[in-house]
Amino acid sequence: MWAARKSSDTLILINAFMRPLKAKFGKELLEVGKYIIEGLRPLKGEIKVGGAxxxxxxxxxxxxxxxxxxxxxxxxxxxxxxxxxxxxxxxxxxxxxxxxxxxxxxxxxxxxxxxxxxxxxxxxxxxxxxxxxxxxxxxxxxxxxxxxxxxxxxxxxxxxxxxxxxxxxxxxxxxxxxxxxxxxxxxxxxxxxxxxxxxxxxxxxxxxxxxxxxxxxxxxxxxxxxxxxxxxxxxxxxxxxxxxxxxxxxxxxxxxxxIIPDRIEAGTYMIAAAISKGDVFIRNVLTEHVKPLIAKMHEMGIVVEENIEGVRVTGQNDFKAVDVKTLPYPGFPTDMQSQMMALLTQTDETSLIIETVWENRFMHVDELKRMGADIKIDGHSALIKPGHLTGAEVRATDLRAGAALILAGLAAEGKTEVRDIYHVERGYEDIEKKLQLVGAKINKIS
Known part of the structure; x- marks a missing residue:
């Protein structure tokens, strides 16, 4: 109750602060926009990854x-x-x-x-x-x-x-x-x-x-x-x-x-294919750069086929739980931790993520909980239990957190609104258009 009241009071203060700014810089501030996603649609087709x-x-x-x-x-x-x-x-x-x-x-x-x-x-x-x-x-x-x-x-x-x-x-x-x-x-x-x-x-x-x-x-x-x-x-x-x-x-x-292809963008779309239980070929991927993610997806029972032009990811009905520990390269990248957490909400048992690179990289957890995720934080560790995601209004707290919420929206029942998408646009070019090309129902509202 206290936490909810505190969050509400904070929101009131933020809105009071933003009103005069919107009056003066309305057009620019509105560009932050939001994504609206309708989930439970298997993605099928091809996505091309851009430069890193x-x-x-x-x-x-x-x-x-x-x-x-x-x-x-x-x-x-x-x-x-x-x-x-x-x-x-x-x-x-x-x-x-x-x-x-x-x-x-x-x-x-x-x-x-x-x-x-x-x-x-x-x-x-x-x-x-x-x-x-x-x-x-x-x-x-x-x-x-x-x-x-x-x-x-x-x-x-x-x-x-x-x-x-x-x-x-x-x-x-x-x-x-x-x-x-x-x-x-x-x-x-x-x-x-x-x-x-x-x-x-x-x-x-x-x-x-x-x-x-x-x-x-x-x-x-x-x-x-x-x-x-x-x-x-x-x-x-x-x-x-x-x-x-x-x-x-x-x-x-x-x-x-x-410029080399973006391994984090590639990994995000690989998880998009899996979490939607789809079948997507991600083109322009240097597979050597995404080996840690491929290894974890294989452990989960996800089919990942590699070739010289990219990777094909085929999602399954049931995913196995895995443990993930972020590390400097060639370990599992911290920039894929939040996206991986979204995927792990769909497993059959409890999974564990240990974040060793950044101490404040679990800010997306509260947003995923709004969608029904069952996640418990203990210091630098997160326990993720299987859960049924439903659409909700959530906020991108940072770049990769925003990507994770979009992925969660693809797997959620109903409509998800992801706000503060200027974070996402710092690192993903036209993410909504690329997902639309493979069948996602996602729209950007500025």
Whole structure:
């Protein structure tokens, strides 16, 4: 009773706060919109996966390292991508976007500070620090934003910059780094952070001498960035392992590069096929990148057929319960945890999820409970019991939580409304259109 009253009081306060904002910025605020989903419809057909958001963002930033224009292909059309393009445009770069293709000319960049309002909107804005520190010896931006899924400091990024010889100042949420000349160093990461590995690798690519990153992250998006930097002229070895070696170079040139497919988008549609008890071929998937999910789906009794072009997923009437533990790559990805939880509500027995990466990544649980899910949280663990999902009005608390609620809506009886979908649009391009193509009854209302 108390919790319900507290939630109601909070909603009243939020609405009171939003009313004057809607009066002033009505059109923009209404764009958050909602998805309306009618469940219990088996999906059938084919979905094509787009370029990886988490590869595209650092590569767009790293394009500024070049001394000549470059072209990026298979860029997803997402809010985060648009915001990062606005940041580098505001810094002076010439950016031309057309049909999943971006042309970037870095020769006109005239400042090394990212716009603070734009930087607050996405986590990847911190890559500007590594890029401009390497190229101009100075960079400044506010602490970045993104999904509120836990404490995400940039300590390891700054530790790496300091090791390379940079002076680091952090004051009232603004980060400034500068160095007369970066010099290679041996850097051990206390945790295999993806962002820190990327930022240090970018900065070291134009440092003087050799840099070694130990306990480096191994994600496919890091490999894609390293391939991009190498073609630009960088000298990088060991990528894909936990020890990366970089020999700094003084010049880099613009190139053409195609972004790898998005493994998280692929995994989301694989679960969509299974949870709807459908039969869907997901095209443009590098199956090596989704092996942890495929393994768990096989354990659950879901048929997953792999070939060179993608995967075919056929849902079953009954799913077996499994235990899942999120880990850095090549373990089960934290970005698939909430989607997997939606699927595990449909199993025959109790399943367990242990979240080891982010401490605040169970915010979707309360929303799934609104739909009838039986889930109990104990610290970093979640016990998911079999349950019958019914449609409800729910809210996307973050990007992947929003995807999980859409998936739950596909399996729920009746109508589900997913609100605050601007989170979802940060990481999925036209998710409702792709699902409509395979028979889902889902509509977006702006």
């Amino acid at each position: 958001k988490n590869a595209a963002l650092p590569i767009i930033a790293a394009a500024l390292l070049a001394d000549s224009p470059g072209v990026l292909e298979d860029i997803p059309q997402l809010r985060d991508v648009n915001n990062l393009c606005k940041i580098i445009e505001e810094m002076g770069a010439k950016v031309k976007i057309s049909n999943h293709r971006i042309e970037i000319d870095p020769r006109t960049v005239f400042k090394s500070e990212a716009d603070h309002e734009l930087a607050r909107k996405l986590r990847a804005s911190y890559y500007i620090l590594g890029v401009m520190l390497a190229k101009e010896g100075h960079a400044r931006t506010t602490l970045p934003g993104g999904c509120n899924i836990g404490n995400r400091p940039i300590d390891l990024h700054l530790k790496g910059f300091r090791a390379l010889g940079a002076e680091v100042n952090l004051d009232h949420g603004v980060v400034e780094v500068k160095a007369d000349r970066l010099k290679g160093a041996e850097i051990y990461l206390d945790y295999p952070s993806v962002g820190a590995t990327i930022n240090i690798m970018i900065a070291a690519s134009r440092a003087e001498g050799k840099t070694v990153i130990e306990n480096a992250a191994r994600e496919p998006e890091i490999v894609d960035l390293a391939n991009f930097l190498t073609v630009m002229g960088a000298k990088i070895k060991g990528v894909g392992t936990d020890v990366i070696k970089i020999e700094g170079v003084s010049e880099m040139h613009g190139v053409e590069h195609r």
